[in-house]
Amino acid sequence: MAVPIFALGAMILYLVLLAGIARYADRQREQGRSIVSNPYVYALSLCVYCTAWTFYGSIGRAASTGLGFLPIYLGPTFGMILGWLMVRKITRISKEFRLTSISDFVSFRYGRSYAIGAIVTIFSLMVITPYVALQLNAILSSIQIMGGESDIWMGTKFLVAALLAMFCIIFGARHLDPLERHEGLVAAVAFESLVKLVAFLAAGIYITYWLFGGYSDIVQSVLKIPQYNHLINIDYPSWFSLTLISFFAMLLLPRQFHLMVVENSDESHIKKAMWLFPLYLLLINLFVPAIAGAGLLLNTPGLQDMFIISIPLANDQVLLALLVFIGGASAATAMVIVDSVAVSTMMLNELEMPHLMRFIGRGKDLPTLLLTMKRINILLVVGLAYLYSRVVQYQSLVDIGLVSFLAASQMAPAALGGLYWKKGTRQGAMVGMIGGFVLWIYTALIPSLTKVGWLSGDLANGGPFGIAFLRPTALFGLELDVWSHSAFWSLLINVFLYVLVSLMSRPTPEEAALAEGFVDVYREDKERLPAGRRAIRVGTVAELEATLARYVGEVKARSVLDADLASLNATRGTVDARQLLELWDRMERTLTGSVGPSAARLIVEEKVTVQPVMEAVRATEPKYSLRAGRIYLVPEKGYEVFTDQITHGIEGLCITSQDPEEVRQSWRFTETPIIRLTQKKACPGRCISPTNLPLLFITIKAFVESSKNSVILLDSLEGLIQENAAVVPDDEVLDFVNQLERLATGSRTRLLLPARPEFVHRPMAAELNHAENLIFSVGPMPSYLLQAFITAIISAAPEASRGDLVREVNRLLESRDLFGRFRGEPDEGASCDPDMRSNESQARRGIKVDPELRMSRRDFFTVLRRLVKAMRVVDPEVDPQRVLDDLMAKYGFSRFEFYLTPGMTYVIEEDKPRRSMEIFSELVHLGMDGLCISRYNPESLLERYEIDPQRVIWLTQRAEGPYRSVDPTNFPRLSSMITEFLSRARDPLILLEGLGYLITQSNYETLLRFIQSQRDDIALKGAILLVHIDPLSLDTKELHRLKSEMETLDAGTKKAGVEKGPELPGKT
Template identity: 40%
Template sequence: MINSWVLIGISLGYWVLLFAIAWGAERLKLTGKSLSNSPYVYSLTLAVYCTAWTFYGSIGKVKDGGIDFLAVYIGPTLMAVPSWFILKKIIRICKAQQISTIADFISSRYGKNLSLAALVTVFLFFGIIPYISLQLKAISESFNLLTQSGQFIGIPKGLSIFGNTALIMAIGMAVFAVLFGTRRIETSEKHEGMVAAVAFESLIKLIAFIAAGLFVCYGVFDGFGDIFSKANQVPSLQKLFTLPEEGGYANWFWTCALSGMAVIFLPRQFQVAVIENTNEKHLNKSIWLFPLYLLLINIFVLPIAFGGQLIFNNVGVDSDYLILDIPLLFNQKALALLVFIGGYAAATGMIIVETIALSTMFSNHLVIPMLLAMDPSNAKLHDNLSRIIIQSRRVGIIFILTAAYLYYKAISGHYSLVSIGLISFVSVAQLMPAIIGGIFWKKGNKLGALVGLILGFSIWFYTLVIPSLAGTAFISDHFVLTGPYQVWWLKPYALFGLHGFSPIVHSLFWSMLLNVSAYVGFSVFSDQTVTEQNQAEIFVEVNRYAPLLESTSSWKGTAYMPDITSLLANFLGSVRTNQALNAFAQRNNINLNENKADPKLVAYAERVLSGIIGSASARIMVSATVKEEELKIDELLNILKESQQLMRLNKELTRKTEELERARNELESVNSRLKEQDELKDDFLTTVTHELRTPITSIRAFSEIIFDNDDLEAEERKQYISIIIKETERISRLISQVLDLEKYDSGKQKLVIQEVNLQGLVEQSSIAVDQLLREKGIILIKDFSPSVTAVFLDEDKIQQVLINLLSNAIKFTTDEIVLKLRYTETHWRLYVEDNGPGIPQELKELIFEKFYQAKNQTIRKPKGSGLGLAISKRIMELHQGNLVLIDNPAKGAVFLLEVPFNPLNLQYNEQS
């Protein structure tokens, strides 16, 4: 048994941890390291989409709807690609215009209109507060489930307040939101601590859900297959494998579409996806990471749901909480606690983000406009503005949470988790026409958006909210069953006689139909104001303009520096105002000391204000401070076009410079390569001429001796002439070898490969040196292991190599040479061993270089051209073989020649 204090302790401990993470992230940001600047953290915060509704509600939904619940996750998954384009555009617009809420986004697009922002804010309050209550409900019910399960004892009577979990939750949430959501006055600034906490919560809820899933699958049952095959034998469960027959597919399709919209337009999604986005490149990863998260958290929904039905058979449990009931039944206290914390995380994450987003709207679009409406230029008001703003946000947070708590107390006990969530989805879907139209269609205007939104929300309210109150004290059941005043076509679940859809889809259908029609219709048939035109241009063409929006002024008029400075100082304080203005002036080459303010600076001040109080209020503040003229759309376009041309020129210039730089680098590397080759050529030339000098010297000396001395003995004369002949031969040999080597090095030398009798070839080569052997009295020992005899090779070239190696050996050996022929699976090997002085270790590689002595010219090699081994090595390489000097413990040198039986895998028909 676990004392219920443990549960309370763990809940509190979780809160402490959450605060610590948020606080730590804010501290870390001060040191320059940002946790939120990571695509993984970004994707995790997007998973705030998965609330307690996902955590508990999906499983509950299976009982009635089968795989219906999946639509809510398939919609966002299908939206992943389109949302990449939509979010990218929205993010750019919000960055350029310092927009901080979804209501501000709509208001800003349609001419920075105050009433539009206020309208959206009020509608979202109606739409979202029930959704927040739903989270409180989930926490409260899961807490009660745990404490009443018999697993926990000893709830102290005097502490009955702990039974009222929802209230405690709401208070904790308010503290968190006030601490981490209202730290800074600029709402367009990132909430680092909140982001870190929410990402952490997303991780926790995923881990908890998967842990429970694994337990049900492998701890209780015998894997997925076991659960599904058992469920398939129960008729009531069998039908859940498919969609309900009546209207199933249509419902499914519409729910997908609905969630696809919600995943972008829910205030909390807009907050984490757009406002808290630090780098639009994070979208490239979140496009697949977020769907992956949805997949992971849904894998175990069906197994747990079916498993729960099989175990409990719907007796004595609320199917929404099967994920808790199963571990409790099996006495898995730790797992039950983990699941509870997971659900807790899902709910708190949602409430925190949603509350911060809504409270910003509350303060920017309701409180501040009211204050401004009293007296926009009220000096006393100005002095306290920044404090008023922060306070109003805090009030907003408390107001929202209080409203959610009251709603939970009054109503939400009647409804399952999923139904309340979907009602919220339909309300935020109403923002879709105004937003999507706003970023892709320049003609969309304020009147269209206003009428569309009002109609859409009204239908939503009539077809979903009012019926949800039916049966309570407010509204009677007849309203739903027969329609108000018995008018059949006003029945809220079958408006105008439309049957066959679920209430959600029915409401979505009518609200969207009217909303879109009104938006398009009024936009086409009414005109835009000048500000609307300008904003439409910037929103729709943001990809073209975004980089130059900072340095252009979309403003015209006369303003004075002191006015602008004091306007900003009201909100930022004079120190930060000066910092911001100086930084901007420096970036854009503006002189701050002039009395008249640069138009760019005025536009910048307005953007900064927008980030604090929303674009509509900022517009009012600026226009009250300065004297403005109307900036016509063609003037704006000209300004933008000019900066665009300038930017293009700049880009072109950068590109050209880069090209030049690249070309220069290429030239340099080619040049150094040429130089290197030139040096090699020089070296080679020096060596060759040097090698030629020696024989020429002898030839000249003896020619002159013969020429000058007629009295030479016949014998002497003959000896000298024979030296001349031998030295001449040496020169021609050298020349032909140099030319030979050049052919190998340039790749011009080709082999003529034939099938050859290998032993015969080796015999022939030894016969060629027979004369030399006999002259020096050297014994040649042949040791051929009999095996392969026919191999493929270029006979003349290999013979050249063999003769070269044999002549070298004859030159150095004392009295004998051993020729060994061996075979491996693929190669033949020939060892040429002498018992001469051997070759020092340090020269082992060097001897295969042409004229290897060239590097150390005062030491001379033994006689020879200095090219024989170099050429031999190249011949072996052309044969894909190798020629090396191998280590020999005894005296003497051992050369090893290794060649594949059929180099180049030549066939008979390729031999020529």
């Protein structure tokens, strides 16, 4: 009796030692001296893979199947060979998005899917419960072997379970950590890995070289005994399938994911683990065949799994047996601790938080509640496992490890597929996993439960309803071992459904963006957050901190925020809009780490979304016909038009500075959400400060994205601009209007902007006015835009010349010459309110753009060209190309709008007119009036370049079909068509292509004369003519004469064009 009590005491002391190690590691971390952040500890922690099932079970498998235990360790070895490709990628993604469990990882990849997270968690819990029970039973069995069978040990199991649960809570749920990193726990697990290796090697050396004459002695002796001849053979299908599922298990088991990914502090540690972990696996298995053989040769009584303890005990090596017992306990406790912590986090994030979010009040102490729930989860996992272990004996659990591995493998298609395949969708992942799990239950779990007597053999042996063809162990007549059979069917169906359903379904924009973020995680130029959600989540720093504090506590929130601010080189007082945007991005990640992706999304959405709701539909026809994707300026009837739309089946959002109740009563809409623009902090309903433009924008964006057919009333843009004048930087207002325009014109919404005629820069009709180029149409936006461009160009100029440049620009801005004929004179009553002038920012920048300036889009680029040219005269070093390209992209302009000067004729040299067509199409889509004279069929131009056939004159001698055409010899006709076009176009652009054909059909001189005459017309009308030439179709002299009539445009290729643009004005 003394031995087992001694063993139990030793185990308790050992747990106390582990607690000491963990505490020491935590303290070191608090002092900034991490002992865990090194590759050796990291590699050792991964060896949690070797549980009691390895420590004891490998020997049992070796004694019954020979080398059949090895695939369980070869799989992870192969996995680590791909460590730098796969593990690093998973780690990078998880760090980037703060994913803290395998369920977070899979659910986040598929659009933060609550359902997928819940499925993964439930199955993890199902798998972990018997697996943890196995560990408890293994500890108890080893104690029983040391002390003999007795009922008194049942109490020991409870004691062990209670101790382990306590240990898990202390070191896995002592406080909330947004990153879910637990250095104490990692240190303890790494230490345990060392202990179990030392114990195993000590027992192996003793048995192999002390009791026997070495490895060869044991192996040869075993092979001489006929009843063990089968140990020579390898069951190859089983070998392969076990290798495969253990490869997946090494990546996807909750404990492996936790230690390998979540606890990883440095990606470079993976390199060390790539060889240390497989080496560990090799070493711990080195003596397995020898110990198993020795046990068989010595006819050791009891469980074959326990040979490693029973052989030393039978030879009176009590201390060695005790060491082995501690090694086994190490293997078991490490698994229980890490899995309990990992699965409890998964339960909290995936199952509880999404529901909790809906029911908890604002006054609750959330951090304490979250911690408590996590601790309860740990108790639940260990408690369930304890109850399970009470009803099932160790012998019945030996296959549980493989059943668990198979279950974990069912996550592989969704998890690993999502890592490399962008087309994998939420539906595909869900259907695939469910299909795989169903097959797993049918082909693996049912046979296992039948084997231990929990189910009758009727189903497993005879098939359902006696249909042998559907037997769980030989589905459709496929006769294999149970593991290969289950792996084959479950993974086949899983992968098949995943791929098929993914191809048949469409991802949401957010899901597609997340897929990009996962698959292209190494791409330097990718958006840091998925594009679809990039501009979401903005408020004040105080709002941000308060939101975060609710979930992680005030102290933690403050420290996280301070660290983030420091990393952005900002303070609470100086943070700008862009930094604030980044802070909110980071906050969502921090929350994802704390409460999981589903709940983090709910928290963020709670703050920003407005759900689209439809009003009761009237049985009349709508009075106003509005097209989706358009912006309308409405002088008087904004609310009337809006009400007309929302009562005819369109979902509406009303943004107003008026009292929402008054609006509702006046216009009699009940369901449609109203956002009030007010500075008041305590206002009923949904309110947004008019100066919080980013929050207002994301609210609108969230609404637009969640509705398929919507209308938005913003009353009023003018008031909004006035409120923000001198409060926020002009470019923030500009960005708001620009983003709003791009959002409205790129979606299925209609944007109604009630506006006074004086606010708009063009004559307006009484009712609806389609606003193209909003940014050039209202208030001080053109001047804000010009100011933004000039400021950026001067900022990029050499510092020494900036003062001169500012002076020159201001001189030009004040002179009428710069603006020429289109100078915006302040009409009576048309001027913007003086408050709109952001004098402060102008003074700060030194650029004085008149806020009353009115410019069309074309005028804007003319002014900009003149300014750039003048700046290059002041300082030839000014090279604004990159700045201009960035700004053009930001505001959705084409770079050619700047580089092409009205009144000029340009020649584009390329063999096929591909780039010429692209430029033409691009400019026409941006609002220029285009005419394309081409040898190509208008139908093919529509298909290839989206050029409207109405804009094409087809050079052909076969005047058939619905298209406008002209005979290539009929230059007078062509000329009159061009003249007619120029007379009616506001912003004309002509592309002439097919010169080779024209020359062939007439002659070179005629063509040259035609171009010369058109060139004059072009100059007079302020149009732009692009002429495509294939340089090889003309001889050198002809080419030179033609080119001398025109400017050369270096259009480049589409890609190269980004790097090298056309020549800048003023370049010498």
